[in-house]
Amino acid sequence: MPASQPTSTALAEALALHRQGRLKDAEVRYGRILAREPGNFAARYHLGLARLQRGNLQGGIEALRPLYESGPPHIDVLYNLGRAYSELGRHAEALPCFERAALLQPNLAEVQFYLGMSLASVGRAEAALPRLQHAIALQPGLAEAHHALASVFNELGRYEAALPHFEKALSLRPDLAEAHNGLGTALCGLGRLEEAAAQYRRAIQLKPVYVEAHTGLSDVLRILGQGEVAAECAEQAVRIGPDDAVAHVVLGQALAELGQQGRSLAEFERALALQPESAAAHNELGAALHGWGRHAEARAHGDKALALDPDSSKYWSVQLFYLHYDPTISAHDMAARHRAFAERFEAPLQASWRPHANAPEPERRLRVGFVSPDFRRHSVGYFMTDLLAALKGRSLDLYAYAVHWTGDDLTERIKAGFDVWRECRMSDDALAEQIRLDGIDILVDLAGHTVGNRLLVFARKPAPVQVTYLGYPDTTGLDAMDYIIGDTRMFPESEEGLYAEKPWRLPDTSLCFMPPDLPVEVGPLPAGEAGPVTFGCLNRQDKINDSVIRLWAQILQSVPESCLLLQNRAYDEAAVVADMRRRFAAAGVESKRIELVGRLGWREHIEIYNRVDIALDPFPYNGTTTSVEGLWMGVPLVALRGDRLVAHMGESILYALGMPEWIAQDEAEYVAKAAAFAGDRAGLAAVRAQLRGRLLASPICDAPGFARNLEAAFRGMWRAWCNRQNA
Structure with a gap:
């Protein structure tokens, strides 16, 4: 600008260029003004604005920052500086800009919106809620604010609250792919999986390269049991975003579900290489x-x-x-x-525990609720089906709180055993409140810390008596859990200190097995009179640790020509097979003496026991379902007595069948017993011939007797609670 030209004229010309969209020329003029008058507010502000409009976010910040740091706050400076920081992902720096702007003009919807977004982005989700709600109150048609509010509710796990805001955002902006994706997440959180899948698919239709929507769809399809398609969706996410750590995690999960352990491991390792601080x-x-x-x-x-x-x-x-x-x-x-x-x-929730209105009458009819994600073809389902049928019609009203995503043919049989069946696709708070409204006297957890558990519902203490049983071989850790149910072998008095709960010991057994409904007969002893003995284990490969391999190797070395058959879906994968063979080789076992069988159908899984002479129980995590299935097929079990619940399962099962001689007290005896039993072919054949009948006549398969024992246990727990209330 000429030295004689008034600043006001030069500024007017620069503003005219700015309005015409000639941003670069305007920037030059603003710069000249600032060279002469560094403190000119209008020139500096509009220079920052022009840079922002040209996409030079850092340049815009450098121009606007001096105005933020000196002089009285100005709403436009604060708003635009905050926007620039936000777009660069520098939310901690954006936050004070929007906080000051909100103090100046609290009723600007855009300011409240961005303040809420900044709070959410720095991890202050609860503080973001009122800001976003205020933005919506000021401008109900602001689709982005509805979407942002719903997203914060998702982050907090408040999916019911998120739904109407996602729906409102989509009524205003039907093409907002991010809102379809968020709605899918909310619906998934509520267990409405088919609807969630439809929303993810719509998001992908609108934005085909949307990695998050592909991973969300993969998660839903995996839960729905559509493993192959889930893996395809995750693979597409990785193709779109090869450097996206979340996509690799989701692909790893999908592959693990398919039993492809080696590939899944590689995906998790790749995710960590991309994002070393990824908790997932x-x-x-x-x-x-x-x-x-x-x-x-x-x-x-x-x-x-x-x-x-x-x-x-x-x-x-x-x-x-x-x-x-x-x-x-x-x-x-x-x-x-x-x-x-x-x-x-649990500790933060204890202050909110409320008294229970249940009538403390010790002999009245009781309402017993069971919470489980596994009312289906799952170990829990197999042990609950006959028990529920035997309990029905007694002095208990049975309530099911089914928190699983999908059911199957066994679900319908289980459902028939309950008086009330609730499919609980709701938050922990909502489910706890439903249990209170139902007036449940005794609430039973069937999951512990397994996948899909709802322990945080129990941590809210919605029922006066709470019990954990069957689904998890250990304490939950919760003070709110009053009892853990097992039997005398599972809970030696010397181990009571391991449990937050009080052990309740059932007589005889803690299991109620439903024999397979299959026309499969017990075959002859595979070893015959002089053939090689086949030891076997059909447990998941996680249980076969190096200590187990060491003892099994000693057993094979003690029994010439014997072999070991392992069956699990993980052995479909060459990498897992090679690794297992390597580990046995390190223990001195030739590869030819180990047979690894992969995934089998249900009947084939049961029939393969006809190739096993003696089952070997792994440790410290014993088998349960596989052990009893083997006994039903005439295969005796060698077990090692342990020092905790998870390591007492084999012992408990064998005592219930009157077979304590198959329990070893230490590692040396475990090897010695296995070898000795293998050497007694006549004895093995005799055991095999009568073992199914022995199991069926045992307390493990006596559903009416077990139901009486469990009913008596519930009554004893209830009387104890009533005594405390009436004291």
């Missing part, structure tokens, strides 16, 4: 490594996941569950870890 990747990798016997690495990744996201109850439960496969973790360490879970998640 550490969590999944930690769980996966237990299956490969790499327990020290697994623990390190699990602990890292909890350090990165200590408030994820899911990650806590995953790590607690998988640590049972680690033979180096002591029983007391496991107990301490469960108590730490309670201290983090």
Whole structure:
């Protein structure tokens, strides 16, 4: 600008260029004005604005920042500076801009919207809610505000509250792919999986390269049991976003569901390489490594996941569950870890526990609720079906709180055993309130820390008596859980300190087995009179740790020409087979003596026991369902007595059948017993011939008797509560 030209004229010319869209020319003019008058507010503000409009966000910040730092606050400076920081992802710097702007003009919808977005982005989700709600009150037609508010509700797990705002956003902006994706997440959180899948598909239709929608769809399809399609969706997400760590995690989960353990492990490792601080990747990798016997690495990744996201109850439960496969973790360490879970998640809820209105009448009819994600073809389903049928019509009204995503043919049989069936696709608060409204006297957890558990419902203490049973071989850690049900073998008095709950010991057994409805007969002893003995284990490969391999190798070395048959879907994958063979080779076992069989159909799985002479129980995590299935097929079990609930299952089962001679007290005896039984072909054949009948006549298959014992246990628990109330 000429030295003689008044600043006002030069500014007017610059503004005219700005209005014409000649932003670069306007910037030059603003710069000349500032060279002469560095404190000219209008020139500096419009220079920053022009830079922002040209996409030069950092340049815009450099121009506007001096105005923010000196002089009285100006709403336009604060708003535009905050927007620039937000677009660069620098939300912590954006936040004070919008906070000051909101103080100046609290009734500007855009300011409240961006303030809410900034709060959410820095992890202050609860504080973001009133700001976004205020923005909507000021401008009800602001689709982005409805979408943002719904997204915050999703982040907080308040999916019911999110739904109307996603729906409103989509009524205003039907083409908003992000809102369809968020609605899919909310519907998934509520268990409305088919609807969720439709929303993810719509988001992909609108935005085909939307990685998050592809991963969301993969998650839903995996839960729905459509594993192959889920893997395809995740693979598409990885193709679109090869550097997206979440996409690799989701692909790893889908592959793991298909039993492709080697490929899934590689995907989790790739995710961590891309994002070393990904809690999800550490969590999944930690769980996966237990299956490969790499327990020290697994623990390190699990602990890292909890350090990165200590408030994820899911990650806590995953790590607690998988640590049972680690033979180096002591029983007391496991107990301490469960108590730490309670201290983090239950303790903050205890102040909100409310008195129960249940009438403390010890002999009245009781309402007993069962909470489970596994009312289906699952170990829990197999042990509950006949029991529920035997309990129905007694002095109990049975309520089901089915928190599973999908059911199957067995679900319908289980459902018939309940007086009331509720499919509970709701938040922990809502489910706890439903249980209170139902007037449940005794609430039974059937999941513990397994997938799909609702322990945080129990942590809210919705029922006066709460019990954990069957689904998880350990304490929950919760003070709110009054009892843990087992039998005398599962709960030696010396181990009571391992449990937050009071052990309730049933007589005889804690299992009520439903024999397979299959026309499969017990075959002759595979070894015959002089053939090679086949030992077998049909448990998941996670249970076969190096200590187990060491003892099994000693057994094979003690029994010449014997072999070991292992069956699990994981052995469909060459990498898993090679790794298992390597581990046995390191223990001195030739590859030809190990047979690894992959996925089988239900009938084929049962029939393969006809190729096994003696089953070997793994440790410390014993088998349960597979052990009883083997006994039904005439295959006796050699078990090692352990020092905690998870390691007492084999002992408990064998005592219930009157077969204590098959229980070893230490490792040396475990090897010796297996070898001795293998050498007694006549004895093995005799046991095989009568074992199914023995099982069917045992307390494990006596559903009416077991129902009486469990009913008496519930009555005893209830009387104890009533006595405390009436004292």
